[in-house]
Amino acid sequence: MLKVGVIGCGAIAQRRHLPEYSKRSDVEIVAVCDFNLERAKEVAQTFGAKFAFQTHQELLACEEIEAVSVCAPNFLHASITLDAIHAGKHVLCEKPMATSLEEAKSMVDAASEKGVKLMIGHSQRFMPVHLKAKEILDEGKLGKVLSFQTTFGHSGPENWSVDGSKSWFFNQDEAFAGVLGDLGVHKADLIRWLLNDEVSEVSAMYGTLHKNTNVDDHAVITIKTHKGAIGTLTASWTYYPNENNSTIIYCEKGTLKIGTDDKFGLIVEHLNKHRELYEMDKMQTNEAGGQTDSGIIDHFVEGILSGQGHSITGIDGYKALEIVLAGIHAANEKKNISLIATI
Structure with missing residues (x-):
């Protein structure tokens, strides 16, 4: 059983990450967070998360969480991912992985140094x-x-x-x-x-x-x-x-x-x-129902549970x-x- 957290409760989290995590019997959604706490609470209730937080620091402090999806606005991707990596979590980061190549490289290097997996959401x-x-x-x-x-x-x-x-x-x-x-x-x-x-x-x-x-x-x-x-x-x-x-x-x-x-x-x-x-x-489209069954969540979860890693790495995200x-x-x-x- 992989225990996950989702950081950011916007459309991509609600229409792709959380529904696809929910479909898997080998995943438990432990927590979600969003700067809009009321939104986080509503999303937690909808998808059965145990906790709803306002900050990603609170979510990352949950020791039982093993992996996170970073679904925040683009300018926060790098900083949140780095915090998650340093907390020992595997990371699925939405695209674009960062706003500069320097940020992207720091994410790749940090994941390598900490021995955690970094996947980018190129669905x-x-x-x-x-x-x-x-x-x-x-x-x-x-x-x-x-x-x-x-x-x-x-x-x-x-x-x-x-x-x-x-x-x-x-x-x-x-x-x-x-x-x-x-x-x-x-x-x-x-x-x-x-x-x-x-x-x-x-x-x-x-x-x-x-x-x-x-x-x-x-x-x-x-x-x-x-x-x-x-x-x-x-x-x-x-x-x-x-x-x-x-x-x-x-x-x-x-x-x-x-x-x-x-x-x-x-x-x-x-x-x-x-x-x-x-x-x-x-x-796959942005129309209603078009953001489910993307394959992204399945690949992320299975790559961690099997230990085989992922075909879309931080380096792929960097090059895109x-x-x-x-x-x-x-x-x-x-x-x-x-x-x-x-x-």
Whole structure:
């Protein structure tokens, strides 16, 4: 039995972490916390947690807790994670793992030094369509990846966050970045994982097209990989009314399309015009019910209980964050940015 605590009781905790922990017979939710104590108490009652606290320090003081989910605003991810690591807890930290590479590296180093596990919540990897796409690409039958386009857009956090338009997502001091920190970082992780390749160079443009906020609501990053593929990553909070979570990968011997068809989640088009159509589970979305069964909590729990660890490590979180930060820098400086391995 793994005893867990959840830090932050916003939408991601209520719609993903806590429901998925609750479904497991080998997990006990010991405590939750939120700066809004009344919210914490309501969430504790809903999900059967024994304790509701206002601060993460109180939660971490519970010796019986072995692992925590960090679901706080972005600017608190690093400090809370470091406190949890130093308290000897395993950590599942929501993305982006930090607001700077220095913070991210300190988290990775601390987990290594303390001998605890640090996993980052990049849930795109666990979608059935992405797992199947990864399998096909790894088989090599489509040949070398030449180019790609990956997109993640919806109508914005005001339609999903428990705080609506007043959400911390729209406050730069708390979010540090807008849609790039929310959706772009997911796709940064996804593309390097799918392609089994690292990003070597980026250029970018971003802006605030429609939201009343001081953070970006639309961004496009152009990416070149070490193996030579060139593609684009688009993230947006201005896709009204429908969500777009799609990826197209163009290879020497065919094209792989993910999330481009309402019926077939994955389509492979070969040079001889033959098409493979995969009717799979629909893409995980921000709609009601779309945040459950993500695979994230199962992987986190099983990685701890088995002792085998996790496939999405702090280093993966670091590299996804690095791409986003390089994109922001490239856009601000209006120049290409080369990424140099620092971890």
